[in-house]
């Protein structure tokens with residue numbers, strides 16, 4: 246029995262993202278949160294210590310409780326339903342992404358997003374390479390409210406990106422500043438309770454919003470690639486869904 250309906254797939258195809266709620270069990274959330282707190286440089290019982298506590302990127306992706314949120318939940322099978330059964334590599338770990346409370350109340354929707362995988366001086370992608378992937382999944386370990394540092398996306402920009410790269414080099418794209426390139430739609434803030442997952446196309450503009458709430462925004466983000474991704478890195482087929490068996 247598939248997890249995703251035809252309507253889900255149509256939504257993903259048109260908008261470049263899809264949100265599903267309650268995908269993680271109580272135990273998965275509990276165990277993952279324990280690992281997070283054991284490795285975070287602030288005090289679980291003292292909210293004052295959470296304010297501006299970043300940057301804080303513990304290397305916990307390979308911990309069994311963290312991997313379980315992806316591989317022992319419906320998250321990976323759902324991504325496979327988009328890209329194709331048996332097509333995705335399972336070597337990828339989810340990485341923790343925290344947005345710490347700022348202690349401020351002055352919030353506005355993010356105005357700038359980026360695409361992942363293209364060189365910028367600060368994002369860790371080496372110059373002369375690209376790090377493309379098929380589907381990202383951003384999943385929340387706690388409740389993420391409006392103004393609470395939500396993962397934020399610009400719907401439809403995956404289609405603009407596909408058109409753009411038919412005519413422009415991947416290696417000269419300023420991934421960190423995609424606003425200059427795209428006709429920007431209104432952004433969508435992804436809010437939801439623990440276990441909410443946003444699946445997003447690997448070429449969708451996104452960012453994390455400012456956190457004016459009291460809680461740390463606790464997300465895991467994974468970027469899933471096809472097993473044959475190395476052969477596809479520089480390909481932009483006429484049909485942008487050519488490598489997504491579930492969408493075709």
Ligand SMILES: O=C(O)CCC(=O)C(=O)O
Nearest residue numbers: 342361395396451452453
């Ligand atoms: O933390 C977030 O919500 C966004 C993270 C992000 O933009 C990224 O990892 O590329």
